[in-house]
Amino acid sequence: MTAQTEALVFDAYGTLFDVHSVTRLAESHFPGKGTALSQAWRAKQLDYTWLRSLMGRYDDFGTVTADALDWSLDSLGLAAPPGTRTALLRAYRELAPFPEVRGALERLARGRMLAILSNGHPDMLDAVIDHNDLRVWFGDRVLSVHDAAVYKPDPRVYALATARLERPAASIGFVSSNGWDAAGAKSFGFATWWVNRAKAPPERLGSPPDGVVADLAELATRLG
Amino acid sequence: MTAQTEALVFDAYGTLFDVHSVTRLAESHFPGKGTALSQAWRAKQLDYTWLRSLMGRYDDFGTVTADALDWSLDSLGLAAPPGTRTALLRAYRELAPFPEVRGALERLARGRMLAILSNGHPDMLDAVIDHNDLRVWFGDRVLSVHDAAVYKPDPRVYALATARLERPAASIGFVSSNGWDAAGAKSFGFATWWVNRAKAPPERLGSPPDGVVADLAELATRLG
Numbered sequence: 001m002t003a004q005t006e007a008l009v010f011d012a013y014g015t016l017f018d019v020h021s022v023t024r025l026a027e028s029h030f031p032g033k034g035t036a037l038s039q040a041w042r043a044k045q046l047d048y049t050w051l052r053s054l055m056g057r058y059d060d061f062g063t064v065t066a067d068a069l070d071w072s073l074d075s076l077g078l079a080a081p082p083g084t085r086t087a088l089l090r091a092y093r094e095l096a097p098f099p100e101v102r103g104a105l106e107r108l109a110r111g112r113m114l115a116i117l118s119n120g121h122p123d124m125l126d127a128v129i130d131h132n133d134l135r136v137w138f139g140d141r142v143l144s145v146h147d148a149a150v151y152k153p154d155p156r157v158y159a160l161a162t163a164r165l166e167r168p169a170a171s172i173g174f175v176s177s178n179g180w181d182a183a184g185a186k187s188f189g190f191a192t193w194w195v196n197r198a199k200a201p202p203e204r205l206g207s208p209p210d211g212v213v214a215d216l217a218e219l220a221t222r223l224g
Numbered sequence: 225m226t227a228q229t230e231a232l233v234f235d236a237y238g239t240l241f242d243v244h245s246v247t248r249l250a251e252s253h254f255p256g257k258g259t260a261l262s263q264a265w266r267a268k269q270l271d272y273t274w275l276r277s278l279m280g281r282y283d284d285f286g287t288v289t290a291d292a293l294d295w296s297l298d299s300l301g302l303a304a305p306p307g308t309r310t311a312l313l314r315a316y317r318e319l320a321p322f323p324e325v326r327g328a329l330e331r332l333a334r335g336r337m338l339a340i341l342s343n344g345h346p347d348m349l350d351a352v353i354d355h356n357d358l359r360v361w362f363g364d365r366v367l368s369v370h371d372a373a374v375y376k377p378d379p380r381v382y383a384l385a386t387a388r389l390e391r392p393a394a395s396i397g398f399v400s401s402n403g404w405d406a407a408g409a410k411s412f413g414f415a416t417w418w419v420n421r422a423k424a425p426p427e428r429l430g431s432p433p434d435g436v437v438a439d440l441a442e443l444a445t446r447l448g
Contacts, residue, residue, distance in 0.1 A: 048429065050274040051404050054378045055411050057430055067428035074425030154278045180275050187279050201298030204291035205272065206281055 005191060005223065008108060009143075009161045011176035012118035015195055015216075017095035017128055025091050029084045030076075037072055044068035049119055049151035058149040060121045065092060093127035097134070098197070104216035105137045108223065115141035117161050117174075119151050141165070153184020161190075175219065179203035186210070193219055229415060229447070232332060233367075233385045235400035236342035239419055240440075241319035241352055249315050253308045254300075261296055268292035273343055273375035282373040284345045289316060317351035321358070322421070328440035329361045332447065339365035341385050341398075343375050365389070377408020385414075399443065403427035410434070417443055 013019050020038050027034025045068035052058055059067075066089055073080050080088070108114065114137050118125055122144045129135055129142060143164055148156045162169050169189030176182045177195040179202065186192040186207035194209035195216060202208065213219045237243050244262050251258025269292035276282055283291075290313055297304050304312070332338065338361050342349055346368045353359055353366060367388055372380045386393050393413030400406045401419040403426065410416040410431035418433035419440060426432065437443045 047271075047274075047404070050271075050278060051377060051408070051429055054274060054277055054375075055408050055429070055431075056379065057411060059430075071425050071428050151278075153275060155280065180271070184275070184279050187281060201295050204295050205275055205279070206283075207279075 005112065005173040006171050007113040007115065007165050007167055008173045008175055009115045009117050009165070009190070011174075011178060011181050012116050012120055012125060012128070013095070014197075015175060015177040016097055016101050016116070016134070017132075018098050019092075019095060021096040022088065022091045025088060029080070029088070030078055033076055033078060036076060037078065040072035040075060041069050044071050053151045053154055058151070060146060061119050062089075062121050062124055065089065093124060094131050095128050097132050098215065100215050100217040102134075104220045105134070107220035108216070109137055113141065113165065114138055115143060115161065115165060117143045117145075117157070119145050121146050152181050153187070155184070155188045158185055158188035158190065173223075175216075179209075180205060182209045183207045195219065229336065229397040230395050231337040231339065231389050231391055232397045232399055233339045233341050233389070233414070235398075235402060235405050236340050236344055236349060236352070237319070238421075239399060239401040240321055240325055240340070240358070241356075242322050243316075243319060245320040246312060246315045250312060253304070253312070254302055257300055257302060260300060261302065264296035264299060265293050268295050277375045277378055282375070284370060285343050286313075286345050286348055289313065317348060318355045319352050321356050322439065324439050324441040326358075328444045329358070331444035332440070333361055337365070337389065338362055339367060339385065339389060341367045341369075341381070343369050345370055376405050377411070379408070379412045382409055382412035382414065397447075399440075403433075404429060406433045407431045419443065 010016055019042050023034045023038040026037045030037060045065055048064045048068050069088060116138055125142050125144055143160045145151050145157045148160055150156055161172060165172060172190050173193060174185035174190035175193045175195060177197045179194055179200060182192045182194040183203055183205040186209060192209040193211045193213060196212050197215060213222060234240055243266050247258045247262040250261045254261060269289055272288045272292050293312060340362055349366050349368055367384045369375050369381045372384055374380055385396060389396060394415060396414050397417060398409035398414035399417045399419060401421045403418055403424060406416045406418040407427055407429040410433060416433040417435045417437060420436050421439060437446060
């Protein structure tokens with residue numbers, strides 16, 4: 001995988017946007033429990049996307065995210081007034097990008113087409129992209145699993161990108177901080193970069209990534 | 225769902241057998257880290273079953289279990305000599321049943337056909353059942369996802385039970401301590417009992433169980 005990669009497709013949550021940026025908000029509502037709530041919420045959110053996909057019971061990411069929040073509050077013995085629940089869910093529409101994202105996208109966009117392929121509902125994606133003024137890099141190439149009615153890493157999701165970008169999978173670089181998402185993308189046929197922000201061990205799912213970077217700034221340097 | 229249920233199908237790991245019974249063994253090898261290792265291992269094991277199923281990259285439960293152990297050891301910064309790794313994996317073939325299981329199965333078997341439907345590879349299931357002398361209750365009605373080459377909660381797994389027992393789904397009671405498994409089984413069409421051993425919050429996946437019990441002894445009492 002070299003600078004010849006014609007297009008880069010980014011995962012959104014965890015890769016461009018810091019899902020744990022809700023931790024501070026959670027902490028302000030539930031002192032001492034913000035980190036635990038944020039971590040439980042994210043883990044359950046992913047579990048529910050996988051389980052609903054396997055059951056053939058897709059529901060949109062907004063609903064799944066709210067369901068995961070409710071379960072996580074229950075599991076930690078926390079009672080959230082309606083206003084708190086609404087505020088936590090709304091935070092997903094205003095997640096902060098990681099600090100290096102803006103500068104890295106500017107470098108990566110030179111001579112390449114950039115796109116997003118996310119679990120998020122189109123409305124959630126539009127909200128967080130416009131909130132952060134990142135539309136300039138992606139235009140209308142913001143793709144949602146909602147059009148496949150199944151979640152990552154089902155190959156029907158990754159096929160949304162080859163169809164929309166009208167390129168073969170091997171000419172597309174897929175970028176995700178989620179090791180399992182990178183494995184799914186590689187299994188589908190993309191060239192893949194795993195952004196190992198958390199310094200996590202490599203996933204044992206077969207389909208290892210073509211490259212591993214610490215953040216998107218390193219990716220921009222590697223791709224030149 | 226009443227005593228008229230003609231057949232009961234049990235999940236194995238977590239429902240009949242205590243997967244955290246490996247905690248003591250893990251603790252003896254990694255003092256102070258046994259619980260963390262056991263919990264990480266179980267969570268990753270399930271993640272990998274769901275992810276491989278969605279990717280269309282089934283591998284058997286023994287391999288997935290070993291992969292999940294390796295990831296979990298890495299994530300906790302633990303180095304396992306080959307003998308330790310082998311011992312931990314072997315423990316899955318000798319998991320202890322929960323204390324009430326034997327007595328409850330004896331009561332539940334009166335007038336009913338009992339079966340197992342598990343993620344486990346047939347060899348793993350045979351080993352743990354025979355190690356604990358539980359064959360008498362299940363005979364050859366020990367069904368493995370291996371024959372569907374996909375994991376729970378994919379409906380193709382639950383269909384193994386209706387095919388093997390030659391009964392419609394609604395006449396079969398499905399029993400699992402895993403809330404997501406109970407939801408998958410209910411979504412498929414079984415009458416379902418959730419054995420909420422962990423006093424966990426209800427899953428938000430749709431398809432709520434028909435009944436909730438604390439353990440199999442309570443199930444036997446309820447079914448009469």
